[in-house]
Amino acid sequence: MTDPLHFTQRISAPPQIVHHAFTRPMLIRQWLCDFAFVAPENSFFLVWNDGSRVMGALLQDEPDHLILSWQNASDGALSQVEVAISPAEGGSSVTVTHVNLHDSAREAAEIFWTTALNQLKIALETGSDVRLEKRPMLGIFPSQLDAEKAARIGVPVERGVYIDGVIEGKSA
Incomplete structure (x- = not known):
């Protein structure tokens, strides 16, 4: 002790x-x-x-x-x-x-x-x-990619992760 x-x-x-x-x-x-x-x-x-x-x-x-x-x-x-x-x-x-x-x-x-x-x-x-x-922060706003969003942006997949935006001053 x-x-x-x-x-x-x-x-x-x-x-x-x-x-x-x-x-x-x-x-x-x-x-x-x-x-x-x-x-x-x-x-x-x-x-x-x-x-x-x-x-x-x-x-x-x-x-x-x-x-x-x-x-x-x-x-x-x-x-x-x-x-x-x-x-x-x-x-x-x-x-x-x-x-x-x-x-x-x-x-x-x-x-x-x-x-x-x-x-x-x-x-x-x-x-x-x-x-x-103090936790590390990823500078993006992720959301779900669905068939409707995929068709709108013209990607050849129907699901995944979609980046809705970024946070100024943060890295991605």
Whole structure:
């Protein structure tokens, strides 16, 4: 086991909203993962589109302090995440402490929490999901090619993909 990892982020949002962002599935999905399920008995399941999964339980749920058991499905190792939320000028200060990590998981956890807290800050301050904004975007508007459209434009096929338009400044 390694020493605990600590991550702190200042966020221009009230502590109650920050707390909800860690405990409400709809808000969790806006910054942390692609699917979140929180059961009535406080167990949770998080899934990312790349297939990553984390499960655990909310062991302590206070307005300014959360403790979660945290088990990454890729290695099965059980660890613990503590979240401290305090009022700060213009919003909140959030400190995440990840404890009981195996040495092999330390670097991945550092990257994960640094990125996640940045995404939380952006989501709560702007309403944007930076994960969506940074996705590559193909600069076309595709639609279905049907027999009528094929006859109109004079192509020798009756189905396929038709490009309805392009997005200025994007590549295709």
